[in-house]
Amino acid sequence: MANRSSQQGLFFRIHIDLTLLLALLALIAAGQVILYSAGGENIALMQRQWIRLGVAFAVMLAIAQISPDTMRRWSPVLFIFGTIMLIAVLLVGTKALGARRWLDLGLFRFQPSEMMKLAVPMMIAWFLSAGNIPPGNRRIFAALAILIVPVLLIAKQPDLGTSLLVSSAGLFVIFMSGVSWRLILGFIIAGISFTVPMWLFLMRDYQRQRVLTMLNPESDPLGSGYHIIQSKIAIGSGGSFGKGWLNGTQSHLEFLPERHTDFIFSVFAEEFGFSGVLILLTLYMFIIFRGIYITTHAHGTYARLLGASVILTFLIYIFVNIGMVSGILPVVGVPLPLVSYGGTSIVTLMAGFGILMAIHTHRKLLAH
Amino acid sequence: MAAKQLIKDHFIELRIFQHRSIVAIVFTIVLFGILAARLFYLQITNHDHFTTLSQNNRVSVQAIPPTRGLIYDRNGIILAENLPSYTLQIIPEQTRDIDKLIEELATLIEIRDVDIKKFKKEVKRKRRFEGVPLRFRLTDEEVAIISVNLHRLPGVEIQAQLTRYYPYGRETSHVVGYVGRINEKELKTLPVTNYSGTNHTGKLGIEKSYEALLHGQVGYQKVETNVRGRVLRVLERSNPTPGDDLYLNLDINLQKVAAEAFEGKRGALVAIDPQNGHILAMLSMPDYDANLFVNGIDSKTYKALNTSWERPLYNRTLLGSYPPGSTTKPFFTLAGLELNVIAPDHEIFCPGYYQLKGKSHKYRDWKKWGHGKTDITKSIVESCDVFYYDLAFQLGIDRMHDFMSNFGFGQRSGIDILGERSGLMPSREWKKRVHNQVWFPGETVIAGIGQGYVLVTPLQLALATATLANGGKLYQPQLVHSIKRKSDPIPRLVSPQLVREIKVNRPSNWKLVYHAMTEVIHGRRGTARRLNKPGMRYKIAGKTGTAQVFSVAQDASYKEKDLEERLKDHALFMAFAPVANPRIAIAVVVENGGHGGSVAAPIAGKVIEAYLSQFSDEELKAPRTKAAQTKQKSSASKKPSANKEPSAHKQPVINKAIPSIQQTHNNTALFLNEPEYQSHKNLIQAHQIKEYAHG
CATH class of the missing domain: 3.40.710.10 (DD-peptidase/beta-lactamase superfamily)
Structure with missing residues (x-):
């Protein structure tokens, strides 16, 4: 007991939540195992991912040292900087695969939309925590106005997945601030009436196509429905216990596209089956519950709102990704958090966990 | 006043937040429940269905062509044989610039315009990872030249195949005849299954008239292929029956x-x-x-x-x-x-x-x-x-x-x-x-x-x-x-x-x-x-x-x-x-x-x-x-x-x-x-x- 608390104390001093850290490490370990298989046993690919993980951990550790109060003070600056960057991306961004998402800064490529996943909830939490809780209607609409600007800018790139995550991050802050259920109901109705013009004017053809083929993937088996059909075959053929590690035929025989990025869950489900899937989901759920535990024990409105938003956005990540690969949501390009191959999302996610750790470990300072 | 307001808000706020946290937990459980149910539906309820689909995806049956029978004269001298011949082929998938590659090859060995024309025609028909022949019957010297330079010729492959060869091609041209690539007309008359792996058929003379005996019976192999049809592993194999050898009365x-x-x-x-x-x-x-x-x-x-x-x-x-x-x-x-x-x-x-x-x-x-x-x-x-x-x-x-x-x-x-x-x-x-x-x-x-x-x-x-x-x-x-x-x-x-x-x-x-x-x-x-x-x-x-x-x-x-x-x-x-x-x-x-x-x-x-x-x-x-x-x-x-x-x-x-x-x-x-x-x-x-x- 003493030993544990002293250890807790050691990690506490460097602003690390050991429970969350161990859960994250377990998840990343599972992610590495399946990435090895999904990436075609490519060591070079693994090594690139390790570098990203190293960077991500460093970022997490660094952010954990910042007190939530400092974060709060810097939130508007970060938000304004990020919004300017988003405008810059639309004007001078680097185009790749039909989307303009990156700013080429010479040394490295910077993706402002990724940063906005944290900057937006920080800004809204800053805005709402400055006033009364629960906020009045005027503040809520003002918060929504703050939210809609970056979301539209990101959707314009176009990056449907990120704009979805950014908007849910913002909405979670508003939700957690205690907005009345009546208003939420009103928003849902408004949201539906907003979807229609968005469908008609904002969404690109390929995005509409994605939604349509999601509803009936068999309609275009070789074209846009191919991803979902092959993914469902991979998951379904996994059965109760899976085909075994490295034995997933759908992935190893390259039937499954994007198998080491967005569709990595299908590989996992194929090779480890439903039992493996349940373990993975349990691990994710544990992390989320730990996050919620941290936020309920957080000191200060800003910290609570931000922490809850970060952890619930993590939930949305998981739900959208697994929902899309299993064919209940459209394919919108959201990675499986901490498992999918890819740099920026992993850094952002770990930065989010850095915030949670900061919230958790800076309490005593706040209390005094 | 301000401080009082703040403390009051703090309690209300905390209560609201705790309520919302419970909602969030329920929300989390519901979403995870949806996912688990969906995955149960796919992996347990419909497992057999998807297993079948997955099998169909990867296992394909391929034909193994039989070796054509040999033709001998009355004294046992061979008149038609299957010689390993070296074919130079290019795998388009592995090359950057095919034209440049051919140009480079032309500096090493003889490549005629006809070869290039035929090659280009065939490239369009075949899949990217399939080798397309550019030159047939390389001499030993040509094989050596290409082999030495292979490292700087990505996508070039030398393949040994059995090719029909007539040692007395001139003297026996009308009697023994020859084989040639199957044409569209022949495709309609030849038995489809037995010729599924065969490219050549008898066109004239003995080669044509004794086609049924010379050809043999096709074999099969069940192979695991990837999405582009590339063979990764042989699962099952039934060997082909080679064609019969013929001894002629001809001297x-x-x-x-x-x-x-x-x-x-x-x-x-x-x-x-x-x-x-x-x-x-x-x-x-x-x-x-x-x-x-x-x-x-x-x-x-x-x-x-x-x-x-x-x-x-x-x-x-x-x-x-x-x-x-x-x-x-x-x-x-x-x-x-x-x-x-x-x-x-x-x-x-x-x-x-x-x-x-x-x-x-x-x-x-x-x-x-x-x-x-x-x-x-x-x-x-x-x-x-x-x-x-x-x-x-x-x-x-x-x-x-x-x-x-x-x-x-x-x-x-x-x-x-x-x-x-x-x-x-x-x-x-x-x-x-x-x-x-x-x-x-x-x-x-x-x-x-x-x-x-x-x-x-x-x-x-x-x-x-x-x-x-x-x-x-x-x-x-x-x-x-x-x-x-x-x-x-x-x-x-x-x-x-x-x-x-x-x-x-x-x-x-x-x-x-x-x-x-x-x-x-x-x-x-x-x-x-x-x-x-x-x-x-x-x-x-x-x-x-x-x-x-x-x-x-x-x-x-x-x-x-x-x-x-x-x-x-x-x-x-x-x-x-x-x-x-x-x-x-x-x-x-x-x-x-x-x-x-x-x-x-x-x-x-x-x-x-x-x-x-x-x-x-x-x-x-x-x-x-x-x-x-x-x-x-x-x-x-x-x-x-x-x-x-x-x-x-x-x-x-x-x-x-x-x-x-x-x-x-x-x-x-x-x-x-x-x-x-x-x-x-x-x-x-x-x-x-x-x-x-x-x-």
Whole structure:
């Protein structure tokens, strides 16, 4: 007991939540195992991912040292900087695969939309925590106005997945601030009436196509429905216990596209089956519950709102990704958090966990 | 005030937040519940369905083509084999710039524009990861050059495959034929399953006619493939059954001798073993290299072959229909004798022309001033036309047709390769049916010297000669001697097919004809006497022929030298040997060759000599007859070519009738053995000497 608390104390001093850290490490370990298989046993690919993980951990550790109060003070600056960057991306961004998402800064490529996943909830939490809780209607609409600007800018790139995550991050802050259920109901109705013009004017053809083929993937088996059909075959053929590690035929025989990025869950489900899937989901759920535990024990409105938003956005990540690969949501390009191959999302996610750790470990300072 | 407000808010806020946290937990559980339910539905409820789909995705069945059977000649020399040949191919997926790569390759090895054109056409059809051949049949040196430079030629691959190769591609081009890439028309007729992995099929000759045996049975392998169809692993395999090997009756050495003898000439040669119908040699000239066709001939070469006036692609042995000319004379003689139209001592006077009663038209003999008194032997030896005009007139076309049909004239021989023509032996019924005209007596007259409507293929002439030589047994000509299945320890023989046996009324009639034919070579006036050489171990019986390519106007004569090469007469020769025990029957046609005796006969002589050289003296003598057992020393004419006659044709020699041959032995042994021949010979020489003495 003493030993544990002293250890807790050691990690506490460097602003690390050991429970969350161990859960994250377990998840990343599972992610590495399946990435090895999904990436075609490519060591070079693994090594690139390790570098990203190293960077991500460093970022997490660094952010954990910042007190939530400092974060709060810097939130508007970060938000304004990020919004300017988003405008810059639309004007001078680097185009790749039909989307303009990156700013080429010479040394490295910077993706402002990724940063906005944290900057937006920080800004809204800053805005709402400055006033009364629960906020009045005027503040809520003002918060929504703050939210809609970056979301539209990101959707314009176009990056449907990120704009979805950014908007849910913002909405979670508003939700957690205690907005009345009546208003939420009103928003849902408004949201539906907003979807229609968005469908008609904002969404690109390929995005509409994605939604349509999601509803009936068999309609275009070789074209846009191919991803979902092959993914469902991979998951379904996994059965109760899976085909075994490295034995997933759908992935190893390259039937499954994007198998080491967005569709990595299908590989996992194929090779480890439903039992493996349940373990993975349990691990994710544990992390989320730990996050919620941290936020309920957080000191200060800003910290609570931000922490809850970060952890619930993590939930949305998981739900959208697994929902899309299993064919209940459209394919919108959201990675499986901490498992999918890819740099920026992993850094952002770990930065989010850095915030949670900061919230958790800076309490005593706040209390005094 | 402000501080109070803040503390108050803090409690409300905390309560609200805790409520919302509970909502968030419920929300989390609900979302995870949805996911778990969805995954349960996919992985547990519908597991079987998706497993099936996944299996179908990855397992595919591939055909393994069988190895094509080999073709050997009668001595086991290989005529068609499968050689590993090196093919240079490019995998488009692994290259950056194909054009640049080809340019670079062209600096190392020879790459023709045709290769590039074909390559580009095929690239479009194939999948990106499949190798597309650019060059076939690399030499060892080329393989070495490419191998050394392989590291800087990404996407280039050298592949060893089995390619059909014909070591005697020229000599066997028409008989063995060749394989070629399957075309669209063949795709429709070939069995789909069995050819699923095969690219080549027999196009001609043995390769085509024995396709079903040579091809073999396809094998299968179940393989795991990836999304682009690339094979990753073999799951199950059933081996193909290789095609059967064929042993031919053909003797490639004989074929080579024939081809050499034919050098620079056009025509055909067929040699048959009279004892069983085995085809010993079968040559159509000019020939071409069959290997050109195996991997696709380029259009330029093909056009040159196809449009050449010499028509090298035309198989003259089966398709060439020639007027047989005088080579029919021994058959008509036999017809006259056996049908009792003429007696063995029949004799006519030849004034150089023949006239039908009450008609002024003169049917001319080749010899303007005539042969004078002509008996059967002289009519054959000197090839007197008038004798046969008269004989034909007496026989009538229908009897001629019926008798000749027995020897296979005007009928397909049934040889075991496809595409032979039937030739033509006319009759009244035929003319009525085809031309809807009545038969004219004049047509009978010219049919008597193998002109007019009469047409034979070289194969038919050889077959008829073989049938005459063996005493009337018509065997179906066979190219394939035996078939060896890979699983069998020894080859299965193809037994000779006796089609019919011609009824022999009097063996002496046949012997008389044999004798006369022997005199064609060994007699002093024989039209093919240049074949008679001192010290020959055997006697040859034969008949020359000259077939008119166009008809000469009445009362006009023509000089060969004035004629264009293509309008010159065809030279024909048919023969069998040894006379005492025929082992080879041969027919030779030299297109526009002029005289049969001077052009066609020497070719036949060389082939006969080459073939008979393998037999012992004993084997060349008559078998199982009393006469053969009596040790009679061969008294082959000592000085036959000593006489300096310029040409037999220009010597008017009148022979007296020879008395009918005495039957000294068994009827069943029809062969004219040495003592018999000698007795005939002495008689004739006695006559001739008498003539000279009187002359």
